[in-house]
Amino acid sequence: MVPPNCHLKIIKNRNYKYLRLRFKDFSTLLLTAPKHISEKECLNFLQDNKEWIATQINFQSQITYTLLEEKIFLFGEWIDFKDTSIQKLWQEFISTTTPSLTIKTKLQEFYQKELHSYIQLSLQHWCSLMNLYPSQITYGKSIRQLGCCYSKSHKIRFSLKLSLIPKALIDSVVIHELAHIKYPHHQKEFWDLVLTYDKNPKNIHLWFRKNHSFNLYLYKRIFKN
Numbered sequence: 001m002v003p004p005n006c007h008l009k010i011i012k013n014r015n016y017k018y019l020r021l022r023f024k025d026f027s028t029l030l031l032t033a034p035k036h037i038s039e040k041e042c043l044n045f046l047q048d049n050k051e052w053i054a055t056q057i058n059f060q061s062q063i064t065y066t067l068l069e070e071k072i073f074l075f076g077e078w079i080d081f082k083d084t085s086i087q088k089l090w091q092e093f094i095s096t097t098t099p100s101l102t103i104k105t106k107l108q109e110f111y112q113k114e115l116h117s118y119i120q121l122s123l124q125h126w127c128s129l130m131n132l133y134p135s136q137i138t139y140g141k142s143i144r145q146l147g148c149c150y151s152k153s154h155k156i157r158f159s160l161k162l163s164l165i166p167k168a169l170i171d172s173v174v175i176h177e178l179a180h181i182k183y184p185h186h187q188k189e190f191w192d193l194v195l196t197y198d199k200n201p202k203n204i205h206l207w208f209r210k211n212h213s214f215n216l217y218l219y220k221r222i223f224k225n
C-alpha cells in the first residue's frame with residue numbers, strides 16, 4: 001500500500017494520542033502513533049488509508065509535473081505565468097511538501113492580489129447591473145463558505161479559495177452575495193433575483209463535485225499555515 005518510490009517511517013511516542021499519516025516530503029510517508037500501538041495496528045491503519053495515500057501521490061505528481069511545464073495554478077487552471085518572481089516562488093512552493101511560512105505568505109499575497117483584481121472587475125459589472133452595492137469588501141480563508149454577506153452592514157467577505165476556481169464561477173458567487181444585500185435569506189425572491197443574472201447558479205456545485213479534492217488539497221497547502 002506504500003508506493004514503491006516512497007519510504008515509510010513509523011514514529012511512536014507516548015505523547016501522540018492518535019494514529020496520523022502525513023507526507024514528510026515527496027518520498028517519505030510518516031506514520032505517527034501512540035506508544036502502545038502494535039506494528040499490526042499500524043499496518044491496518046495504512047491499509048484503511050490506502051485510498052488517501054494514492055490520492056495524495058496523484059495530487060503531488062500533478063503539481064510536480066508543472067515544475068517542468070513552468071505553469072502555476074490560478075482561477076481553476078494551469079496557466080503560463082510570465083512573471084519570473086512568481087514562477088520562482090511557485091517552484092519553491094511545490095518542490096517541498098512543507099514550504100516555509102515566508103514562501104506561503106508571499107504566495108497568499110499573490111493569490112489575494114489576483115483575486116482582488118478580478119473581484120473588482122466583477123463587482124464593477126454586477127453592482128451596476130443589479131443596482132446593489134456592498135459597503136465593504138474583505139477576504140477570509142474559509143474553506144466552506146465561498147462568500148458571506150452581513151445582513152445589517154452589507155459588508156461582503158470572499159474566501160481566498162475563489163482564487164483557485166474559474167472566473168465564471170466567481171461571478172456566480174459575486175451575484176449570490178450581492179443578492180443577499182437585498183434578501184438576507186435563501187427563499188424564492190432571493191433565487192428569482194439570482195436567476196435574473198445567473199442562468200446557472202448550480203454550475204459551481206457541479207464544478208466542485210468534479211474538482212473538490214484537488215482544489216481542497218491545493219487550498220490547504222497554500223492557505224493553511
Ligand SMILES: [Zn+2]
Pocket residue numbers: 176180185186
Ligand atoms: Zn447565500
